[in-house]
Each structure stands twice: as C-alpha cells, then as structure tokens.
Amino acid sequence: MRIYISADMEGITGLVDADDVQPGGRDYERGRLMMAEDVNAAVRGAVAAGATDITVNDAHGPMRNLLPESLHPAARLIRGKPKQMGMLEGLGPEHDAALFVGYHSRAGALGVLSHSFMGHEIEDMWLDGRPVGEIGLAHATAAAIGVPVATLTGDDCACAEMAEWDASVTTVAVKYARDRFSADLRPSEEARTAIEKAVAARLSVPPKAPAATAVPSTLTVRWQSASVASTLLGIPGVTSADTRTVRAQGALPGLFRLFGVWMRVAASLTGQHPYC
Incomplete structure (x- = not known):
C-alpha cells in the first residue's frame, strides 16, 4: 500500500x-x-x-x-x-x-x-x-x-x-x-x-479510489490587490470578473498547477506577511 x-x-x-x-x-x-x-x-x-x-x-x-x-x-x-x-x-x-x-x-x-x-x-x-x-x-x-x-x-x-x-x-x-x-x-x-x-x-480497509477525471472546472479567485488581478490577465485563458477577481477554466490537476503560477506572480508583486 x-x-x-x-x-x-x-x-x-x-x-x-x-x-x-x-x-x-x-x-x-x-x-x-x-x-x-x-x-x-x-x-x-x-x-x-x-x-x-x-x-x-x-x-x-x-x-x-x-x-x-x-x-x-x-x-x-x-x-x-x-x-x-x-x-x-x-x-x-x-x-x-x-x-x-x-x-x-x-x-x-x-x-x-x-x-x-x-x-x-x-x-x-x-x-x-x-x-x-x-x-x-x-x-x-x-x-x-x-x-x-x-x-x-x-x-x-x-x-x-x-x-x-x-x-x-x-x-x-x-x-x-x-x-x-x-x-x-x-x-x-x-x-x-x-x-x-x-x-x-x-x-485498514483502503478507501475506494475515485475515477480519475478530466472534466473542466472553473476556478475563481478574488485578490486583495487589483494589481495582482490585472497582471494575471496577461496569462492566456485568464479572464476578469471584476477589478480584483479573475477566473480560468480547465481540468484538474492542470488547473491546480495553473493556480500555483498565479500565486508565484502574486508573490512577486507583493511583500505582505501571510497573516493579518
């Protein structure tokens, strides 16, 4: 196992x-x-x-x-x-x-x-x-x-x-x-x-595996900073819901990986501590 x-x-x-x-x-x-x-x-x-x-x-x-x-x-x-x-x-x-x-x-x-x-x-x-x-x-x-x-x-x-x-x-x-x-x-x-x-x-009784899927999902993220949202629009497939909210469609796990790119872009634009 x-x-x-x-x-x-x-x-x-x-x-x-x-x-x-x-x-x-x-x-x-x-x-x-x-x-x-x-x-x-x-x-x-x-x-x-x-x-x-x-x-x-x-x-x-x-x-x-x-x-x-x-x-x-x-x-x-x-x-x-x-x-x-x-x-x-x-x-x-x-x-x-x-x-x-x-x-x-x-x-x-x-x-x-x-x-x-x-x-x-x-x-x-x-x-x-x-x-x-x-x-x-x-x-x-x-x-x-x-x-x-x-x-x-x-x-x-x-x-x-x-x-x-x-x-x-x-x-x-x-x-x-x-x-x-x-x-x-x-x-x-x-x-x-x-x-x-x-x-x-x-x-002790391994859980049943879900069927792997490639069904498109939509991930939407609202950022604190409009600058982050604006910059992310330069990534193909990313669209705007409002000045601080972006979304993208795709199948997981590829969409999860794309979100990781969003976070790296956001980190490059901000220097804030993770908790407030």
Missing part, C-alpha cells in the same frame, strides 16, 4: 499564532518539531495498517519546515520549492490514499490561522461557484488524479470544512478554535495517539 501525506502547519497540535509557523518567529523552531510529531503519528498509523511506501510532502510556506532527521524512517520527504504542484507535489495515481496533516480552514472562516494559500492576499476563492480553500481544492485535485483522501487532521473548523466536502474522510481535531489566533488544545500525546489510531483504522 502506497500512502501520500501532504503536511501543512497551521493545523498542527498546539500551534495557534504566526510566530509558531513562520520562519523567524519566536516559537517557530518548536513549531516545526510539533509538525514532525503529528506527521510521524500519521506515518505510524499508516505503517500499522500495512503501508510499504510513504511519501511526505512538506506543504507549508517555504516548504522546508520538516527536518529530515526528525521524520519517521519509514517515510520519504519532498522538501523545498518551487514545486509545480505545490501542496500536492509528488501525488500520483499510484498512491492508494492521501492524508492531509495539519490543515486549516479557508479564508473568512473563524478557524485557527484560517486563510486560503496566501494569507490576506487572497480574499476568497470558488471552485465551480462553490466557496473553496486549501482543503476543498486539494481534495478535488486528488480526486481528479484518482486518489482518495482518507484522513485529515487540524482544528475543529478544518474538520468541519472537510466533512462538507467529503463526509467519508476521517477527521481528527487536535484543537478547538476560540478565535483566529487562539484555541482550546488537546494534550499533545492525546492528539498524536488519536491521529495514529484514526489513520490505522481508516487505512
């Missing part, structure tokens, strides 16, 4: 603030070790269920958060950037299931460190007219590749968002949002035990 893990950071056990998840933050070094512990719990669960090949993609920010020496020896690590598929780099139809570890709710939700990919640079996103964030877009892209998402870990708001997209995904709440930068935390050992057990149980 081949398992893929996409590891974000905002939804990791114990982390609630930008200083916990941004390089240079006063608690970042502790945060990256906490991230490794949650990932390792998922790896242990996958191994217990019979996984023989496990790939972990560091999907947060600079994508150099996980220290290779802190990762469970049963897993291989994809680290650094740029990556053509960003948070889903390395995911392919050969994988039997995907795990989303440390995920967070979308922009506008009152979840811990909630945002959609680029902090307040992205005000909102829609996939085929439906509000979407990192959870929904990653799930839809994995489904288009033909890989089922088995488990998601994060705060209770992230778990609820995942349930709205696909109720068959097992979710593990490691903290309960009080506000965007505060939470009621589960004890660390309790949370990691819950992750390990949930992954092992869910993978």
Whole structure:
C-alpha cells in the first residue's frame, strides 16, 4: 500500500499564532518539531495498517519546515520549492490514499490561522461557484488524479470544512478554535495517539479510489490587490470578473498547477506577511 501525506502547519497540535509557523518567529523552531510529531503519528498509523511506501510532502510556506532527521524512517520527504504542484507535489495515481496533516480552514472562516494559500492576499476563492480553500481544492485535485483522501487532521473548523466536502474522510481535531489566533488544545500525546489510531483504522480497509477525471472546472479567485488581478490577465485563458477577481477554466490537476503560477506572480508583486 502506497500512502501520500501532504503536511501543512497551521493545523498542527498546539500551534495557534504566526510566530509558531513562520520562519523567524519566536516559537517557530518548536513549531516545526510539533509538525514532525503529528506527521510521524500519521506515518505510524499508516505503517500499522500495512503501508510499504510513504511519501511526505512538506506543504507549508517555504516548504522546508520538516527536518529530515526528525521524520519517521519509514517515510520519504519532498522538501523545498518551487514545486509545480505545490501542496500536492509528488501525488500520483499510484498512491492508494492521501492524508492531509495539519490543515486549516479557508479564508473568512473563524478557524485557527484560517486563510486560503496566501494569507490576506487572497480574499476568497470558488471552485465551480462553490466557496473553496486549501482543503476543498486539494481534495478535488486528488480526486481528479484518482486518489482518495482518507484522513485529515487540524482544528475543529478544518474538520468541519472537510466533512462538507467529503463526509467519508476521517477527521481528527487536535484543537478547538476560540478565535483566529487562539484555541482550546488537546494534550499533545492525546492528539498524536488519536491521529495514529484514526489513520490505522481508516487505512485498514483502503478507501475506494475515485475515477480519475478530466472534466473542466472553473476556478475563481478574488485578490486583495487589483494589481495582482490585472497582471494575471496577461496569462492566456485568464479572464476578469471584476477589478480584483479573475477566473480560468480547465481540468484538474492542470488547473491546480495553473493556480500555483498565479500565486508565484502574486508573490512577486507583493511583500505582505501571510497573516493579518
């Protein structure tokens, strides 16, 4: 059984603030070790269920958060950037299931460190007219590749968002949002035990793979900056909905890859911090 893990950071056990998840933050070094512990719990669960090949993609920010020496020896690590598929780099139809570890709710939700990919640079996103964030877009892209998402870990708001997209995904709440930068935390050992057990149980009967599709979708993104939207219109196929909103049509996962190009353009035009 081949398992893929996409590891974000905002939804990791114990982390609630930008200083916990941004390089240079006063608690970042502790945060990256906490991230490794949650990932390792998922790896242990996958191994217990019979996984023989496990790939972990560091999907947060600079994508150099996980220290290779802190990762469970049963897993291989994809680290650094740029990556053509960003948070889903390395995911392919050969994988039997995907795990989303440390995920967070979308922009506008009152979840811990909630945002959609680029902090307040992205005000909102829609996939085929439906509000979407990192959870929904990653799930839809994995489904288009033909890989089922088995488990998601994060705060209770992230778990609820995942349930709205696909109720068959097992979710593990490691903290309960009080506000965007505060939470009621589960004890660390309790949370990691819950992750390990949930992954092992869910993978003991591997989830059914969705049929890989090439059905066109429409991705719409509303940016904080009209300059970003204006610049993106120079990319073939990108159209304007208003001065700050652009859209494009295409089949996933190609549309997900195109969105990665949008983010690189936006990053070149702005220098703002990811949280506000």
